[in-house]
Amino acid sequence: MPVFKVFLRILKKYRIVMFMYIAIFVSLSIGLIKFDKQDTGFEAERLTISVSDLDQTAASKALIAYISAYNEIAAPIIGKDAVLDQLYFRSVDLVLTIEEGYAERLAAGETEPLLTDYRVPDSYSAALFDAQLERYLTAVSGYLVSGLEINAAAQKALETAKPQIAVETLQDEKTTAGTVGNGMIGYFRYLPYILIGVLVSAISPTVLVLMSKEIRNRMNCSAISTSSQTAQISLGIIVVSLGVYALLTGIAALLFGSDFWTWNSWYVNLNSLVFMLFCTVLTMFLSQTAPNTLVLNMIVTTANLLLCFLGGVFVPQEFLSETVLRFSRFLPTYWYVRGLYLATGYNGEPWNATDYAMCVCLQLGFAIALFCITLLIARNKRQTQSNA
Amino acid sequence: MLHEFKYSLLTQLREKQSLFWLFCFPLLLSTAFYSAFGNLYEDHEVFQTIPIAVVAQTENEWFSMALESVSEGEDALFAVTEADRAEAETLLQDKRVEGIVFVGKTLSLTVRGSGVAPSILQSFLEQYAVQEAVIKDIAAQQPERLDVVMAAMSQDLNCLKTEPLTQGSMDPYAHYFFALLAMVAMMGSSRGLQASVSNQANLSPIGARKTVSPIHKFQCVAAHTLSSFLVQSLSMCVCISYILFVLRVDMGERIAMLYVAGLAGTLTGVAMGYCIGAIPGLSETVKVGISIGVTLGSSLFSGLYVAEIKAAIMTSCPLLNDINPTAVVVDLFYCLSMYEDYDRFLQKLLILGIMTLVFLFAGFLMTRRKRHASL
Numbered sequence: 001m002p003v004f005k006v007f008l009r010i011l012k013k014y015r016i017v018m019f020m021y022i023a024i025f026v027s028l029s030i031g032l033i034k035f036d037k038q039d040t041g042f043e044a045e046r047l048t049i050s051v052s053d054l055d056q057t058a059a060s061k062a063l064i065a066y067i068s069a070y071n072e073i074a075a076p077i078i079g080k081d082a083v084l085d086q087l088y089f090r091s092v093d094l095v096l097t098i099e100e101g102y103a104e105r106l107a108a109g110e111t112e113p114l115l116t117d118y119r120v121p122d123s124y125s126a127a128l129f130d131a132q133l134e135r136y137l138t139a140v141s142g143y144l145v146s147g148l149e150i151n152a153a154a155q156k157a158l159e160t161a162k163p164q165i166a167v168e169t170l171q172d173e174k175t176t177a178g179t180v181g182n183g184m185i186g187y188f189r190y191l192p193y194i195l196i197g198v199l200v201s202a203i204s205p206t207v208l209v210l211m212s213k214e215i216r217n218r219m220n221c222s223a224i225s226t227s228s229q230t231a232q233i234s235l236g237i238i239v240v241s242l243g244v245y246a247l248l249t250g251i252a253a254l255l256f257g258s259d260f261w262t263w264n265s266w267y268v269n270l271n272s273l274v275f276m277l278f279c280t281v282l283t284m285f286l287s288q289t290a291p292n293t294l295v296l297n298m299i300v301t302t303a304n305l306l307l308c309f310l311g312g313v314f315v316p317q318e319f320l321s322e323t324v325l326r327f328s329r330f331l332p333t334y335w336y337v338r339g340l341y342l343a344t345g346y347n348g349e350p351w352n353a354t355d356y357a358m359c360v361c362l363q364l365g366f367a368i369a370l371f372c373i374t375l376l377i378a379r380n381k382r383q384t385q386s387n388a
Numbered sequence: 389m390l391h392e393f394k395y396s397l398l399t400q401l402r403e404k405q406s407l408f409w410l411f412c413f414p415l416l417l418s419t420a421f422y423s424a425f426g427n428l429y430e431d432h433e434v435f436q437t438i439p440i441a442v443v444a445q446t447e448n449e450w451f452s453m454a455l456e457s458v459s460e461g462e463d464a465l466f467a468v469t470e471a472d473r474a475e476a477e478t479l480l481q482d483k484r485v486e487g488i489v490f491v492g493k494t495l496s497l498t499v500r501g502s503g504v505a506p507s508i509l510q511s512f513l514e515q516y517a518v519q520e521a522v523i524k525d526i527a528a529q530q531p532e533r534l535d536v537v538m539a540a541m542s543q544d545l546n547c548l549k550t551e552p553l554t555q556g557s558m559d560p561y562a563h564y565f566f567a568l569l570a571m572v573a574m575m576g577s578s579r580g581l582q583a584s585v586s587n588q589a590n591l592s593p594i595g596a597r598k599t600v601s602p603i604h605k606f607q608c609v610a611a612h613t614l615s616s617f618l619v620q621s622l623s624m625c626v627c628i629s630y631i632l633f634v635l636r637v638d639m640g641e642r643i644a645m646l647y648v649a650g651l652a653g654t655l656t657g658v659a660m661g662y663c664i665g666a667i668p669g670l671s672e673t674v675k676v677g678i679s680i681g682v683t684l685g686s687s688l689f690s691g692l693y694v695a696e697i698k699a700a701i702m703t704s705c706p707l708l709n710d711i712n713p714t715a716v717v718v719d720l721f722y723c724l725s726m727y728e729d730y731d732r733f734l735q736k737l738l739i740l741g742i743m744t745l746v747f748l749f750a751g752f753l754m755t756r757r758k759r760h761a762s763l
Contacts, residue, residue: 042499045507084553084726089699090560106547113549120433120558121550124504127435127465130548131511135518137545142522145540146533160525164517166496167510170480298408302416309420321427347501 003210003219003229007236010209014202018244021201025194026251029187042167044070047093047125050086052076059103062154066136066161067096071129083118093125094118106140107150136161184256185344188268191248192313192333195272195279196304198244200286203237204296207287226382234284241280245273267343267356274360275336278367285374288381312337318347332366335359392603392611400579400619410623414572415630421568422635425561433559438505439467441476441485445492454516455489465512489513556726557638560695563722565637567692570717572620572627573653574683579616580661581679584751586612588665589760591672599760609662609755617658624650640725645733649724653717656740657683659747660713666754686714716740 049071053060067073074092077083086092095118102114115133119126139160143153209215210233219229249269253260282303290296308314310324311333317325328334339359341349400406442455458465469476469485476488480498486505488498495513499506519541526537585591587609589599598608628650631637639646664679689712691698698715701708709715716736723733 042506042510043502044510045502045504080553081727081732085699085702087553088558088560088722088726089563089695089702091699091703111545111547114547116549116551118551118553122435123433123558124435124508125433128504128508128511131465131508131515133548134545135511135515137547138515138541139518139522141543141545142519142526142537142541145537146526146530156525157522160521161514161518163510163514164521165510165513166494167506168496168498170477170498170500294405298405298413302413305417305420309424315424315428319428319432320424321431324423 001232001235003224003232004236007206007210007233008240010206011202011236011240014205018198018202021194021198022244022247022251025190025248026255028190029183029251029255042169044163045125045128047071047129048074048091049129050074050077050083050092050095052095052097054100055098055102057103058151059106059154060098062151062158063098063102063136066158067132069162070132087118087120090120093120093123094129103150103154107144109144184252184259184265184268185340185346187252187255188272188340188344189313189316189337191272192275192279192311192336193304193308194248195244195276196282196300196307199241199276199279199283200296200300200304203240203283204287204290204300205293207233207237207284208290208293208296211287237280237283241276241283245276264343264345268340271336271339271343271356271360271363274363274367275332278332278363278370281367281370281374285370285377288374288377307331307333310334317341332363335362335366339363389603389607389611392608393615396583396612396615397618400582400615409575409578410619411626414568414623414627418565418568418627418631418635421564422637425564426635426637428561429557429559437464437467438508439469439485440509441469441471441479441488443471443473443476443488443490445490448491450520451491451495451516458512465508554726555728556640559638562637562639562725563691563695563698563718565631565639566718566721566725567687567690567695567698567714569624569627569631569650569721570653570690570714571683571687571692572624573650573717574657574660574686574714575623576616576620576654576657577661577664577679577683578676579620580613580658580663581665581675582661583609583612583616583658584662584665584755585672585675588755588758605756609752613658613662616661617655620654620658621651624654638725639721642724645724646721649717649720649733649737652737652740652744653713653720656713656717656744656747659744659751663747663751663754666751668754683714686712690714690718710739713740713743716743 049067051064051067051073053064064073077086077092077095083095087095097116099114099116105111105114117129119129136157139157140153143156144150148156210219220226224232249272259265286296286299290299310320310328311331312320312325312328313333313336317328317334317337320328325334336359339356341347342351342356342359345351455466455468459468469479471479473488473490476485477498479485480488480500483500486499486503487509489509490496490498495517497506497510497513499509522541523534523538527534586594587598587605589596599605601608625647628646632639632643632646660682661679664675664682667675667678670678687693689697689701689708692714698709698718701715709719716739719736720733720740723730723736727733
């Protein structure tokens with residue numbers, strides 16, 4: 001199989017690009033494992049609050065103890081610019097200052113201004129903090145009016161303000177497919193970007209070299225028939241695609257251990273295998289249509305970014321607007337991500353075999369449609385060349 | 389020199405590939421950013437009344453009053469739907485409410501999962517439960533003070549004063565657009581690199597041709613660098629205009645200054661490319677590799693891919709943000725969008741100006757008085 005061998009030899013030139021893509025992806029995936037946690041029902045949101053205590057009394061310390069029971073406390077931030085920077089990048093959710101004389105004025109029944117804060121205006125985090133603070137201060141003022149002195153009232157409020165409400169999560173009648181770690185979901189969610197990047201950036205330029213006029217002419221006057229050449233090139237594309245897919249799946253198995261060997265992981269793998277098929281066809285399509293590697297790079301970069309941004313690969317689908325999602329339904333990446341969510345029970349997504357099958361079939365449909373177009377273009381090209 | 393300038397400009401504008409990277413790529417990327425991040429802040433961070441369902445299993449007048457008080461008016465905390473258990477669960481399953489409050493002997497809450505909205509609902513219920521506990525506690529110990537305590541606890545407490553911080557939008561996703569513009573500015577390095585390479589006889593045939601022509605080398609280099617700056621500036625202005633007027637991303641009110649920031653960044657990008665192109669002993673391919681690597685690497689650290697990276701550097705090693713030209717350009721846009729005065733903007737502009745001068749001077753030093761006996 002000389003053409004197949006040549007294909008692999010040319011591909012070797014692009015191995016650095018391929019491994020660079022894979023190495024970056026794997027490094028990011030290792031980072032994702034850090035955030036790997038199972039969804040275990042309801043957990044109250046914890047804000048990050050920077051607190052400056054200018055009062056330094058037992059009452060102000062009790063307030064800090066209360067805040068820290070429900071939030072993460074960050075170090076005081078000095079300077080308005082630094083506060084703005086930290087709030088803008090959400091390094092902190094709120095910057096609170098307990099003013100000097102807080103305990104004294106609270107004991108005297110004065111309310112303003114005991115505390116000052118900087119916050120993201122009209123945000124959910126600010127509303128949550130307001131609710132938390134009001135709960136504590138109402139209890140303190142109640143105990144103060146009852147006749148307790150400020151430190152005792154603050155201490156008593158701290159004890160009373162502990163959570164008492166039972167919170168349950170809804171037991172869905174339709175069971176989810178089970179849950180796997182967020183790290184593995186993240187890995188497979190980003191997989192389309194890498195598959196498109198690796199396969200198209202490495203395979204398409206290789207095919208373009210084989211399709212160039214001089215090489216094509218040389219092959220045509222050899223003893224190998226055109227159909228055999230096409231078959232060998234196709235075999236090369238399929239072998240490399242499967243190799244890349246096996247490598248990425250193997251890495252997932254190593255990284256996610258027990259999560260990877262659950263039964264829903266097989267659905268995840270089937271979903272990604274079908275998407276790999278689409279990528280392979282996309283590679284063939286671009287090899288037929290791109291005039292040279294420079295144009296190919298432009299098309300790949302643009303197509304990859306658009307497919308991934310609009311399909312919900314980079315930004316989870318639940319964050320995309322309805323208008324974008326309506327358009328995304330015409331992209332295979334959308335159905336890939338939907339299939340992944342169904343297979344992993346992401347965000348409480350209920351398992352539905354019909355929906356999952358539809359997601360896989362639609363990806364397959366995109367691949368078949370693109371394959372037909374590719375065959376048509378290839379035939380037209382051949383006819384044009386033979387006429388010329 | 390004008391002749392040089394004209395043809396260098398025409399050459400750059402006639403390259404289809406460069407036109408794609410100059411105009412189409414930034415517009416496509418900003419459209420992709422907008423489709424992904426455009427509504428995230430409004431939809432997921434700005435507070436909107438939380439829809440909840442209430443299942444009344446027993447009569448609880450106090451709780452009904454408390455709930456009513458926070459469910460009225462324009463800035464209501466909750467929008468309440470009264471329902472029976474089955475209806476309420478359907479509403480929760482269909483994501484039409486954030487939680488179900490069961491009002492029985494005690495209060496209980498059912499939610500779909502974690503999140504800020506369910507946490508706010510939980511906190512509200514806790515507040516009611518705490519008030520109840522305090523009243524019971526005081527009723528047991530000092531029943532004579534109960535009326536005063538209840539009156540005090542039903543008063544609105546205004547202990548917290550919120551200080552205004554900025555007139556600008558606190559949308560953190562706007563950062564991705566700042567970083568994108570900074571990347572466009574740094575993409576000018578490939579133009580600057582061409583200006584440098586096409587004037588070096590040992591690197592390009594056109595450089596060899598120019599070296600033997602009677603025109604002064606400085607004029608050649610200056611004309612090419614200026615035309616590169618002009619072309620890249622055009623790309624920058626188109627991109628800023630597209631983000632501001634087509635996508636309508638909120639980048640503040642000082643629109644003219646945004647263009648100034650973009651042009652300053654572009655000049656630094658072109659100067660950086662010129663400097664890289666002037667490094668002796670490297671082939672053009674290696675120089676192109678360095679230029680792309682520096683552009684993408686500095687964009688990574690300026691938060692183009694993950695905004696938190698810039699925030700982390702800002703906290704742990706702020707100096708890195710000051711020596712990374714892309715991060716400085718991002719800061720220019722950020723300052724204009726967020727700060728009311730120009731102090732920090734001018735400080736960043738000065739840093740960028742110094743970087744530009746260093747790049748140009750270094751590039752000039754490395755290319756001047758080069759003679760070749762043979763090529």
